[in-house]
Amino acid sequence: MLVPRVPLFALAAGCAAVFGCSGPRANDVTPEVAISAPPPGDRWEFNRRRYNRLYADPDQTVVEDEPSGFLLECLDRLAESGLRNGAIAIDVGAGSGRNSLVLAAAGYRVIAIDIAETGLDRLRERARTRGLPVETVHADVYSAPLPRDAFDLIALIYFAPRPVLFDALNAATRPGGAIVVEGFEHACQPDGVPIPERFVGWSVLRYEVTDERPDWRWRQDQGSARIVRFLAIKPEGG
Numbered sequence: 443m444l445v446p447r448v449p450l451f452a453l454a455a456g457c458a459a460v461f462g463c464s465g466p467r468a469n470d471v472t473p474e475v476a477i478s479a480p481p482p483g484d485r486w487e488f489n490r491r492r493y494n495r496l497y498a499d500p501d502q503t504v505v506e507d508e509p510s511g512f513l514l515e516c517l518d519r520l521a522e523s524g525l526r527n528g529a530i531a532i533d534v535g536a537g538s539g540r541n542s543l544v545l546a547a548a549g550y551r552v553i554a555i556d557i558a559e560t561g562l563d564r565l566r567e568r569a570r571t572r573g574l575p576v577e578t579v580h581a582d583v584y585s586a587p588l589p590r591d592a593f594d595l596i597a598l599i600y601f602a603p604r605p606v607l608f609d610a611l612n613a614a615t616r617p618g619g620a621i622v623v624e625g626f627e628h629a630c631q632p633d634g635v636p637i638p639e640r641f642v643g644w645s646v647l648r649y650e651v652t653d654e655r656p657d658w659r660w661r662q663d664q665g666s667a668r669i670v671r672f673l674a675i676k677p678e679g680g
């Protein structure tokens with residue numbers, strides 16, 4: 443296991459509130475709070491190494507600077523109803539942060555979570571250069587204690603979720619908040635269950651499965667693939 447056990451990651455005060463940390467806080471601007479969650483475990487070590495190599499490679503071919511076009515569309519759509527003051531987004535499997543950066547530029551405070559620390563290093567540097575509010579969390583999302591009703595927007599872009607993650611993200615979304623999912627059909631719906639069925643009672647603004655060239659790819663010459671896109675709003679009462 444290459445990841446040190448404590449501290450696993452630290453978040454600034456605002457995010458500590460999001461993650462439900464209690465305890466003394468020196469002030470409301472800069473205090474750091476260590477969150478106790480297991481580090482990425484052996485189960486994820488293969489993925490962690492694979493992605494660490496990718497983000498550390500200066501010749502990598504994945505599209506890094508262009509955010510997901512679908513996420514941009516969703517942000518436009520969500521902006522029509524206005525952004526809550528202090529709105530918080532979480533980018534799950536953020537990688538080197540192409541999407542975290544546009545979320546932050548759109549006005550969200552962003553928490554970017556990933557098992558691959560080299561991607562988060564790049565993201566922190568790019569966020570700092572652009573003066574954007576992105577906080578990184580190096581953890582396995584399946585072990586991180588996501589708080590309930592906390593996020594105004596959840597981005598799950600080219601991440602392969604296990605079904606249990608949908609339940610956690612459902613609970614973590616604030617009533618009236620939104621989730622954006624985009625990814626390979628085989629990864630997003632491995633058991634064939636359409637994503638809308640994971641979010642019963644939500645208002646589905648977009649759901650499609652199309653054949654297109656993915657905007658996240660291991661190789662630049664990747665052809666078209668079955669892509670799932672989903673945008674939904676959690677009911678205010680729920």
Ligand SMILES: C[S@@+](CC[C@H](N)C(=O)[O-])C[C@H]1O[C@@H](n2cnc3c(N)ncnc32)[C@H](O)[C@@H]1O
Binds near residue numbers: 557
């Ligand atoms: C295909 S990449 C997509 C990155 C980013 N969402 C994008 O669209 O550019 C998937 C990312 O998920 C991360 N990841 C995989 N399993 C994870 C886990 N269990 N917890 C947190 N991050 C994970 C990988 O390290 C990788 O950065």
